[in-house]
Amino acid sequence: MKNEYMLSVLETVKKRNPGEPEFIQAVTEVFETLEPVIEKRPDLVKAGVLERLVEPDRQIVFRVPWVDDNGKVQVNRGFRIQYNDAIGPYKGGIRLHPSVYMGIIKFLGFEQIFKNSLTTLPMGGAKGGSDFDPKGKSDNEVMRFCQSFMSELYKHIGKDIDVPAGDIGTGAREIGYMFGMYKKLTGEWSGILTGKGIPYGGSLARTEATGYGLCYFTDEMLKANGKSFEGATVVISGSGNVAIYACQKATALGAKVVAMSDSNGYIHDPDGIDLAAVKQIKEVERKRIKEYVATHPNATYTEGCSGIWTIPCDIALPCATQNEINKESAEALAKNGCYAVSEGANMPSTPEAIEVYFANGMLYGPAKAANAGGVATSGLEMSQNSLRLSWSFEEVDEKLHGIMKNIFAACDSASKEYGMPGNYMAGANIAGFLKVAEAMKAQGCV
Ligand code: NDP
Numbered sequence: 185m186k187n188e189y190m191l192s193v194l195e196t197v198k199k200r201n202p203g204e205p206e207f208i209q210a211v212t213e214v215f216e217t218l219e220p221v222i223e224k225r226p227d228l229v230k231a232g233v234l235e236r237l238v239e240p241d242r243q244i245v246f247r248v249p250w251v252d253d254n255g256k257v258q259v260n261r262g263f264r265i266q267y268n269d270a271i272g273p274y275k276g277g278i279r280l281h282p283s284v285y286m287g288i289i290k291f292l293g294f295e296q297i298f299k300n301s302l303t304t305l306p307m308g309g310a311k312g313g314s315d316f317d318p319k320g321k322s323d324n325e326v327m328r329f330c331q332s333f334m335s336e337l338y339k340h341i342g343k344d345i346d347v348p349a350g351d352i353g354t355g356a357r358e359i360g361y362m363f364g365m366y367k368k369l370t371g372e373w374s375g376i377l378t379g380k381g382i383p384y385g386g387s388l389a390r391t392e393a394t395g396y397g398l399c400y401f402t403d404e405m406l407k408a409n410g411k412s413f414e415g416a417t418v419v420i421s422g423s424g425n426v427a428i429y430a431c432q433k434a435t436a437l438g439a440k441v442v443a444m445s446d447s448n449g450y451i452h453d454p455d456g457i458d459l460a461a462v463k464q465i466k467e468v469e470r471k472r473i474k475e476y477v478a479t480h481p482n483a484t485y486t487e488g489c490s491g492i493w494t495i496p497c498d499i500a501l502p503c504a505t506q507n508e509i510n511k512e513s514a515e516a517l518a519k520n521g522c523y524a525v526s527e528g529a530n531m532p533s534t535p536e537a538i539e540v541y542f543a544n545g546m547l548y549g550p551a552k553a554a555n556a557g558g559v560a561t562s563g564l565e566m567s568q569n570s571l572r573l574s575w576s577f578e579e580v581d582e583k584l585h586g587i588m589k590n591i592f593a594a595c596d597s598a599s600k601e602y603g604m605p606g607n608y609m610a611g612a613n614i615a616g617f618l619k620v621a622e623a624m625k626a627q628g629c630v
């Protein structure tokens with residue numbers, strides 16, 4: 185990046201946010217691709233759009249005390265970053281994982297602004313979470329944590345203000361407990377959270393949406409470049425919500441998924457992953473993925489996460505967590521003939537890994553476009569709650585499919601318009617940014 189104005193804004197971001205490398209990485213990546221836009225649009229510079237965009241509207245940090253099953257008081261830290269509401273109420277998930285701190289929530293909130301913009305739905309960007317680890321906790325402990333978390337968060341959210349959702353560690357169980365507490369505290373039934381259970385306002389196909397949407401986007405990207413899922417070998421990291429439904433849809437589109445993982449290690453099944461077995465282990469029994477090999481003798485289990493990228497494949501779908509593919513892993517993928525990486529997780533590729541993709545002519549579907557199907561369907565859940573009606577699975581899936589096709593088309597056309605054809609990362613950043621920037625400019629300096 186050479187633009188002096190952008191470099192100086194980035195410098196301020198670095199100074200103001202010390203010790204938050206993930207946030208700085210996310211801002212740098214976006215800025216690097218926005219340079220041609222900023223050079224063409226002095227009006228956006230005059231309106232201070234970049235300076236305002238990198239500073240969240242507000243950052244809420246709070247204590248979350250709860251009592252464990254032994255009667256001992258535990259204290260976690262809760263976060264909600266309401267990042268930007270230029271185009272709609274704040275919207276973004278809640279991550280429950282021991283690695284959570286301000287820098288993670290801030291990077292996720294920043295990315296969410298552009299992702300939500302790409303969906304074409306009226307949603308601003310936000311993110312929240314806590315360093316609480318639901319793993320190994322009893323249902324009662326998770327419930328007490330969620331109730332305590334919501335007993336503070338409820339003051340800051342509302343169906344037309346900020347609508348949180350799930351993310352790593354926050355699935356239907358956690359959303360249910362949080363929703364129950366919100367309702368009790370406010371006495372109001374409203375679509376305040378998305379990812380709710382079907383009996384109480386959830387949308388059909390929300391559970392599947394991020395994984396399905398990832399495959400719909402990837403399918404468009406492949407087709408536009410003369411490739412297809414049909415007959416392709418696919419590696420998927422993770423075995424959570426996104427990974428499971430990406431595996432299901434990729435298989436339905438004719439691919440063979442041969443590997444999946446969790447935070448301890450990965451399984452490789454050359455016969456194709458038996459998804460029912462993975463779902464049973466991870467969703468029902470809440471056990472480790474290594475259990476898979478006990479019932480699948482042709483499969484192998486390997487400790488550690490990064491080795492999964494050394495398995496030869498045509499398409500890689502990282503669906504676990506940030507920075508899970510580094511330069512070395514990207515080089516292993518390229519060497520083994522992988523021709524497409526499409527991101528289900530948020531920021532799973534390091535900047536060096538992305539350089540390797542481009543240097544090797546691989547197709548690259550960036551997270552903020554490729555995994556936007558989750559939040560898009562959350563937007564559809566909000567619409568259904570407001571309308572007081574429920575659409576069928578097929579209706580929601582069809583709308584999701586249409587949205588993902590449009591997102592790919594927007595990325596493709598912005599990449600061409602700004603002279604970077606095939607660079608869908610640049611296309612996603614530019615298309616997502618322009619809508620928010622126009623809204624911020626129109627609304628004045630607020
Ligand atoms: P889940 O909690 O359901 O699953 C996460 C999966 O990733 C688990 O298999 C987990 O393993 C694994 N994992 C977590 N941390 C690490 C780590 N440090 N190293 C290796 N593996 C890890 O989360 P989701 O599937 O919902 O989310 C996955 C990614 O997708 C995240 O980046 C999230 O932000 C992103 N995303 C999710 C959306 C959604 O709708 N759910 C929407 C858009 C993006 P283990 O079981 O051992 O914990």
